[in-house]
Amino acid sequence: xxxxxxxxxxxxxxxxxxxxxxxxxxxxxxxxxxxxxxxxxxxxxxxxxxxxxxxxxxxxxxxxxxxxxxxxxxxxxxxxxxxxxxxxxxxxxxxxxxxxxxxxxxxxxxxxxxxxxxxxxxxxxxxxxxxxxxxxxxxxxxxxxxxxxxxxxxxxxxxxxxxxxxxxxxxxxxxxxxxxxxxxxxxxxxxxxxxxxxxxxxxxxxxxxxxxxxxxxxxxxxxxxxxxxxxxxxxxxxxxxxxxxxxxxxxxxxxxxxxxxxxxxxxxxxxxxxxxxxxxxxxxxxxxxxxxxxxxxxxxxxxxxxx
Numbered sequence: 001x002x003x004x005x006x007x008x009x010x011x012x013x014x015x016x017x018x019x020x021x022x023x024x025x026x027x028x029x030x031x032x033x034x035x036x037x038x039x040x041x042x043x044x045x046x047x048x049x050x051x052x053x054x055x056x057x058x059x060x061x062x063x064x065x066x067x068x069x070x071x072x073x074x075x076x077x078x079x080x081x082x083x084x085x086x087x088x089x090x091x092x093x094x095x096x097x098x099x100x101x102x103x104x105x106x107x108x109x110x111x112x113x114x115x116x117x118x119x120x121x122x123x124x125x126x127x128x129x130x131x132x133x134x135x136x137x138x139x140x141x142x143x144x145x146x147x148x149x150x151x152x153x154x155x156x157x158x159x160x161x162x163x164x165x166x167x168x169x170x171x172x173x174x175x176x177x178x179x180x181x182x183x184x185x186x187x188x189x190x191x192x193x194x195x196x197x198x199x200x201x202x203x204x205x206x207x208x209x210x211x212x213x214x215x216x217x218x219x220x221x222x223x224x225x226x227x228x229x230x231x232x233x234x235x236x237x238x239x240x241x242x243x244x245x246x247x248x249x250x251x252x253x254x255x256x257x258x259x260x261x262x263x264x265x266x267x268x269x270x271x272x273x274x275x276x277x278x279x280x281x282x283x284x285x286x287x288x289x290x291x292x293x294x295x296x297x298x299x300x301x302x303x304x305x306x307x
């Protein structure tokens with residue numbers, strides 16, 4: 001068991017190094033990008049700090065980007081996956097190391113989520129802006145519902161198991177593959193994995209290494225496709241990474257648990273508003289014929305935060 005965990009952490013470390021190296025060389029080949037501004041770095045610190053405390057990062061980051069017109073809508077899914085990859089890997093290191101869970105269950109669920117992300121990213125990188133707006137709007141509504149259920153203590157409490165086997169394991173593998181695919185459109189996987197683990201009778205604490213480990217491996221897989229297709233904002237993604245990793249360490253080791261109930265209520269309200277405006281924007285584009293059948297997806301749009 002210990003050896004398998006050490007191997008998993010070693011693979012995670014190699015994945016982090018490989019992703020960093022690959023991203024560095026792709027940036028060197030890509031002209032015209034800028035280093036993050038203070039705004040982009042501040043977004044990274046705030047969202048990954050909240051993510052480590054359990055609030056989530058995808059919905060909050062999307063809301064900020066939409067509110068400040070910082071990233072074009074069609075580039076948000078890629079920016080989220082690329083920018084939050086290394087902070088999520090840092091979270092996974094911490095929680096896989098300190099939280100007990102059956103290592104083989106963890107391995108299988110991680111591999112399923114990574115496969116789902118790889119397949120999902122291949123679809124999302126080819127979607128036009130209007131469909132991405134509609135997809136992310138629905139994703140945000142799903143996230144807000146799960147946040148509300150959490151606030152109302154309506155989510156399943158789970159059992160005491162630290163491993164899955166048989167039909168339960170098969171169900172979890174299929175679900176994690178789907179969650180991995182949905183991550184590429186902006187549906188954060190933390191809350192769905194928490195619900196799945198609890199419904200299958202596992203200890204709710206076991207959800208942390210599973211959900212963070214799954215995301216730590218699926219996000220590099222998805223990010224590779226977003227980076228190669230240039231369907232992300234390098235400036236914003238670098239901002240998420242540069243202060244996102246320190247934020248994870250601060251939240252995990254220095255702060256401990258904070259009363260985040262009031263903050264979650266505020267986040268839910270803002271996320272719902274963002275979801276409605278994004279769906280409305282997508283519907284308007286469809287009604288005005290901005291996206292025609294067979295038309296190439298848009299790749300650029302004026303940003304509200306340009307140098």
